Amino acid sequence: MKMYYDLHIHTALSPCADDEMTPNNIVNMAHLKGLDIIAVTDHNSIKNVEAVSVAAKKQGITVIPGMEVETAEEVHIITLFPSMRSAYSVWQIVDDNMPFIENNPDIFGEQFVLDENDNIIEEESKLLLRATKISVQKLFSLTKSVGGIAIPAHINRRSNSLISNLGFIPPELNVTTVEVSGNICLTDYLSQNPYLRNYNIISNSDAHSLGIISERNKFIDVINNKPQSIIGFFG
Numbered sequence: 001m002k003m004y005y006d007l008h009i010h011t012a013l014s015p016c017a018d019d020e021m022t023p024n025n026i027v028n029m030a031h032l033k034g035l036d037i038i039a040v041t042d043h044n045s046i047k048n049v050e051a052v053s054v055a056a057k058k059q060g061i062t063v064i065p066g067m068e069v070e071t072a073e074e075v076h077i078i079t080l081f082p083s084m085r086s087a088y089s090v091w092q093i094v095d096d097n098m099p100f101i102e103n104n105p106d107i108f109g110e111q112f113v114l115d116e117n118d119n120i121i122e123e124e125s126k127l128l129l130r131a132t133k134i135s136v137q138k139l140f141s142l143t144k145s146v147g148g149i150a151i152p153a154h155i156n157r158r159s160n161s162l163i164s165n166l167g168f169i170p171p172e173l174n175v176t177t178v179e180v181s182g183n184i185c186l187t188d189y190l191s192q193n194p195y196l197r198n199y200n201i202i203s204n205s206d207a208h209s210l211g212i213i214s215e216r217n218k219f220i221d222v223i224n225n226k227p228q229s230i231i232g233f234f235g
Helices: 023-032 049-057 084-096 136-145 162-166 186-192 194-198 227-234
Strands: 002-009 037-040 062-070 076-080 112-114 120-123 149-152 177-181 200-204 219-221
Touching: 002 023, 002 062, 002 076, 002 200, 023 037, 023 049, 037 049, 049 062, 049 084, 062 084, 062 227, 076 136, 076 227, 084 136, 136 149, 149 227, 186 194, 186 200, 219 227
Parallel strands: 002 037, 037 062, 149 177, 177 200
Antiparallel strands: 002 219, 062 076, 076 149, 112 120
């Protein structure tokens, strides 16, 4: 079955995202755009995933628990999980490896934890937009150990990408899927980087505002809409 997706969406928990990125706003916009699957991938946290999941049930949209983790090498990696339990187990390790630095909302932005009705229930005090002490290799291992998948994010960018920071894709990571930004010409990019044809390539919005959420123009063909099937497709 064809499932239209956007697997890189930030909520108002990410300090760089608009405050309008609430659970219901995200879900309703995804519904208007005809998406079947979305992933919530805030910076180094899963605190808004469950609220989005509850809101999404009203629209029949599948939500994959996720995070965009910044590794010790300052590389951004999308991590997707088959369940909240598996996501939580990895998030605890991520959080423990991110020493406390207080967020300054005037500089970095607010970090709101919301419920399924878009009410603010907490303001995260720890700055999330920063590197953890977890290496890329360790993050891949942790994610795989709970049945998830780690996907190098926006590999075409000149900063915070696996290729820009390390210079190559380490073979020991056993990368199966990479993400490119949604605003590039994939044909041109692959002609310049033909080795990337060896990987599954996905394009997401990396939405920090509602209008940027992907249109209904990218799909995967899976058996069902369960997170396990979707992760298996990319793994």
